[in-house]
Amino acid sequence: MKAWRAYVGMVLIQIAYGGSNILIKIALDRGLNQVVFVVYRHMIAMVLLAPFAYVFESMRSRKKRPSLSFSVTLKIFALALLGTTVHLNVYYAGLVQTSPTVASALSNIIPSLTFLVAVLLGMEKVKLGSARGRAKVMGTLICISGSLVFTLWKGGCLFKGFVNRPMINIYDDRGSIVGLRHNKANWIKGSALILLSYIAWSGWLILQAIVYKVYPAPLSLNALICFFASLQSSLLAPLFGRSPSVWKLKWNVELFTIIYCGVAISALVYYLQTWCISNKGPVFAAMFSPLLLVTVGLFSAIAFAEQLHLGSLIGSILIIVGLYFVLWGKLGDIREEEPRVNGVEQSKPTEVSEDK
Template sequence: MEAYSPYVAMILVQFAYGGSNILVKISLEKGLNHLVFVVYRHVLAMVLLGAFAYVLERKHRPKLSFAVMAKIFVLALFGATIHLNVYYTGFSYVSLTVATALSNVIPSFTFLLAFLLGMEKVKITSGRGGAKVLGTIVCIGGSLIFTFWKRGCLLKGFVQKPLIHIYDTDQLRHHGNENWFKGSALILTSHISWSAWLILLATVSKDYPAPLSLNALICFFASLQSSFVALFIGRNPTLWKLDWNVQLLTIVYCGVINSALLYYLQTWCISVKGPVFSAMFSPLQLVIVALFSAIAFAERLHLGSLIGAFLIVVGLYCVLWGKKKDRFAVDEQKEDRNGTGDDKV
């Protein structure tokens, strides 16, 4: 059962992220300020993770050096402050399905950054090396097609009228192309930041092997960084006021589930399976969100968007196939070395 635990965890992560994207989209359209939202969710997550870390990790928590503290500060900067604020800014310009579909470029961006930093070795002449390179090219190409090719027939929706009204139809029609490009570009930028977070997290989790404490510190620094940004830009006190509505539900859900539970699950999965594995289930989130959006929001996509999404998913699994073959090769080398050692004994 332990062998399947990372797979079960990542499936739950994608369902939870799908639910949060739906709630966040509704809340942002109803007036929730995304800067304030990022601050509140990380403060809540910091309190929860800090309490659990104090109880469960106080006896075996490693010492926190200045170097590790600096790395955690950068982790918070990439994974929360930059990623989330840029993402939610772009999120307000595009539909829910578009934002979710573009998240599938994360594995390719992660692989590309790892390769540029020398953490990923690629032998293009081998099948697995070629698959990773080709998958990265196809995935990034699919994201560009998804973003810039809005021509072609508009596909028929599941329902004629949305069950949940959150869009200003006339405004979307008037600024559709401009918003689409701007929002997609911002979201892709945020995913580059998230890919950097995945790579750095794989390193820091080895230097500081206390996942609850690590994520509590990430949320602490993210709260400080995001508070500085929010107070500098959003000075209106009314933006910080909370009422008993969907906005408050979204903050609690994202603080407890996303920033606390999911950060911890992803940290654990990365420590067990590596940074690329944690992104392999992202197409599941696209399916969940797309079905909900098609029914609840009556979203419709162009044929070009579907072609781009298909290429993104194909490229994703080319990269993952290459990574899987890499693991098999490493395991075989270990078995050969162990077998040779046993023979000598």
Template sequence: MKSFKRSIYRYHHVQIAYGGSNIIMKLALQKGLNPIVFVVYRHLIAILVLSPFAYIFERKSRPSLSFRMAMKIFLLSSMGTTVHLNLYYIGLEYTSPTVASALSNVIPSLTTLIAIVLGMEIVKLGSNRGKAKLFGILACIGGSLIFTFWKGERLFTSFKQKPLIQLYDTEGESRNHKENWVKGALLILISDVALSAWLILQATVYKIYPALFSLNVLICIFASLQSSILAMFWARNPHLWKLDWNVQLLAIVYCGVVISALVYWLQTWCISKKGPVFAAMFCPLLLVIVGIFSAIVFAERLYLGSLIGALLIVFGLYCVLWGKKTDTEMPSTSRRGYDDDKVLDIPVDNSTMMAPIKK
């Protein structure tokens, strides 16, 4: 029970951190920050932050790194960082932070579907907890759609009469602004598919390499190398790599320290305890958080649809969490999902299978 409540508490903070990064990144992208350059720099910073902790706490306990294991982490990094982040931030250039966050609400459904197929999550529609999970997922998706596409009556003009930060010039367009919502939405949706696969793969990789700090250091190393290769084709201009004291540097430092270092570690911890579906179910909260931030920072208007959608998202989230909480309270020897403090035993490779890692 304590582990379940601790996981919820920590993952609320994860979504708040992601919400802040979406706002800062939108500003940085509008000012000319290259997404590929950004991914390289933020993970280099994360390596500097995480490496001392990996050395101090795990130098004697982490498993040896075989070539096969390194390839699994390489694939994990490519899905969750290289593919997901580069496509997401390119898509963010074409959309708003609120719309990008709304589109990310497909992640719970995709992750749940993959987890059910792999036997990592069980949804029994004949039980109350199974119905709660299904209803919660549908409520989150429905709430995000209402939040995004139905405005309804205007409730508030905004928290501010004028935006605290002006993204656009007097004609409503910035120099770097690109209006292509369909293209941006498609890129973000593809990135969300990669993120769902990352959440699932992260659970299986941690099972055979249970070292939180070291695993995330390796993820960041591979992410920097992979994006550096991409930069050889799409970011060869030396001017793109120049750093000044501006919002671009703020975005790099914030995402490097808070997201790639702290949040990656928290996310891996939550997945190791509760599984990938638990982590994915908090994605809808990002829409509410970014919507509030945008209303304050960019003076976006709030409508009845936004309020109803936000309430549905929160209600659906806690329906799923109730179902997950009930699962942890019901002992079962046949369930293949995640127990309260145990890691899923999924065979990844016959030559690298290990015994279940206990707390």
């Protein structure tokens, strides 16, 4: 059962991300400033994580948390820059131009980017002569193909939404419904921004695995990431949030989105994702991103009455098939690595040394 905790954790992470994508789209369309949002949500997460980090990683386990050297501090600063300041601000700018479903579909470029960088850095072993190696490569290609089909091909046959009328309407300041339709220019601009944000996210996944080896304290690590993220985005505020009114909070969906993302995403999900990466590696974590597409697509079809196209259905099927190909290959690697960690590798020294 313990071996499956990372799998369950990554599924929960994608569900949480799916909910945040919908809420963030609504809040941004209602006027929430993206820089203000990033600052507030990470301030909330820092306040939540810091006490737990102090109690569990400082008072009770002094040997667990190493000293915070200048080199480690710079690496954590870079983590915050890639995974929050650059990724989130650029992602939100693109999300305004597109829809949550399109943004989720484009997220499937993350596994291929992370896989490629991990192979180049020697963090991921690929043997094309083995079935597992071919499965991981084939699964990555299938995932990319599925995301391209989902994004670029709608098909001549349409499937109506699960409901005739949207359960959730997005209103702007004038009270008119903000539809999920976007012209071609905005779609291209938004897609380019989202792809750029996912490049930063892939670098964050790789760098996080590296930093965790020298600073194995997930609570303290994420608290520091949230601190630096708030600081970095605050420096951007004069450029994107000059009016003092954008910092005022009211009891509305914007405030709920800030609280949800601060507690559920920046605090709980960041910590859970750090734990999964430290145990299974960055490529394992990245390969669950296709589930975000399915989650957001289904919710959008129900809540916004968004129509499901034939291309969306075929693309989703390809993504799921590719995901299981890669997970099958990763599961085989994990099963061979576990005996070595537990000291059982002595019975099969040749096989383990080849896989290493």
